[in-house]
Amino acid sequence: MYRDELLNTIEKLCKSGKGILAADESTGTIGKRFNNINLENTHDNRMQYRDLLFTAPGLYEYISGVIVYEETLFDKTKDDKDLIQNLIDNDIIVGIKVDQGVKLIENQQKDQDGETNTQGLVGLEERCKRYYAQGAKFAKWRSVLKIDKDKDLPSELAINENAKSLANYASICIENGLVPIVEPEILMDGTHTIEESYEVSVKVLKCVYSELEKKGVDIECTLLKPNMVRSGVLSNEPLDYKKIANYTIKAFNESVPFNMPGVVFLSGGMSETEATLALNEINKVESRFPGRLTFSYGRALQSSVIKVWNGDKNNLVDAQMMLLKRARCNSMASNGKYINEHDDGEKDSLHEKNYTY
Numbered sequence: 001m002y003r004d005e006l007l008n009t010i011e012k013l014c015k016s017g018k019g020i021l022a023a024d025e026s027t028g029t030i031g032k033r034f035n036n037i038n039l040e041n042t043h044d045n046r047m048q049y050r051d052l053l054f055t056a057p058g059l060y061e062y063i064s065g066v067i068v069y070e071e072t073l074f075d076k077t078k079d080d081k082d083l084i085q086n087l088i089d090n091d092i093i094v095g096i097k098v099d100q101g102v103k104l105i106e107n108q109q110k111d112q113d114g115e116t117n118t119q120g121l122v123g124l125e126e127r128c129k130r131y132y133a134q135g136a137k138f139a140k141w142r143s144v145l146k147i148d149k150d151k152d153l154p155s156e157l158a159i160n161e162n163a164k165s166l167a168n169y170a171s172i173c174i175e176n177g178l179v180p181i182v183e184p185e186i187l188m189d190g191t192h193t194i195e196e197s198y199e200v201s202v203k204v205l206k207c208v209y210s211e212l213e214k215k216g217v218d219i220e221c222t223l224l225k226p227n228m229v230r231s232g233v234l235s236n237e238p239l240d241y242k243k244i245a246n247y248t249i250k251a252f253n254e255s256v257p258f259n260m261p262g263v264v265f266l267s268g269g270m271s272e273t274e275a276t277l278a279l280n281e282i283n284k285v286e287s288r289f290p291g292r293l294t295f296s297y298g299r300a301l302q303s304s305v306i307k308v309w310n311g312d313k314n315n316l317v318d319a320q321m322m323l324l325k326r327a328r329c330n331s332m333a334s335n336g337k338y339i340n341e342h343d344d345g346e347k348d349s350l351h352e353k354n355y356t357y
Contacts, residue, residue, distance in 0.1 A: 096138075141181070191235050194231040209260075266296060
């Protein structure tokens, strides 16, 4: 019953020259960001920072949607307005992170090499109803997989369990009016080659879309948020953006249904500049895949912003200008028209091993 609305939401999210700002960090994760600027992780500080993002003038020129955390979706400003209202007023679509983090798969070893499945299906339908009523129009669910050839990771068990969870999540969202962003992230942790990343990416994506089909999910009402196909962060391979682009598009041509309307890439811990350069090259590659290829970045849009802000209200305008600059660079990259000459984005890696948020 929501199909027309879902398709309209996707059309807006995938508008040319625009992408998604992922501002859905959990309370614990945003606390880590605040620690870097010696700022206390209080509700008021979280409100101030997110309001800084949402009220950046002209953000709608480059950003079609913003993913928020549950706290943010229901937050009120001091004048009793919804914190997300400024986004809605500027025709920026609000999305919501609906998963509840990862848990070790049964019988997996209890250390950082243990594989996980994402939690949150229990009570998801009721939560989706609340989120929709509050103004959310799309949702996001992140599964996490890792490559380790010596340990045969990812295992068939982990791939299958996460694919089934993504399919169940997508089905529930669509039934309750939310466009599901399907996010099977393959971490860039490790020493794997780009060829190994490609092989695993194809295998994972084929399994995900097989499970979506089994569940009867309307693919035209979904979006995909994948990793780019690249070598592991500990690999000796230098980053070759054209190679990343070619392998990424090749993987999509082999595994993603052609009626899937759009890809909103995660940055996965690449630096701000790396994420933009890679997206730009991807959009230069000729592809049989007709869907939109754009961004859904968190760290790669916010890292410089939070440093400029530094928890000081006097830096608000400068921080907003930095956000607009990063958004504009990625907007150009989403059309393959990014020019790197005058980009002062951070070039330091934003990678965190076994990243959770």
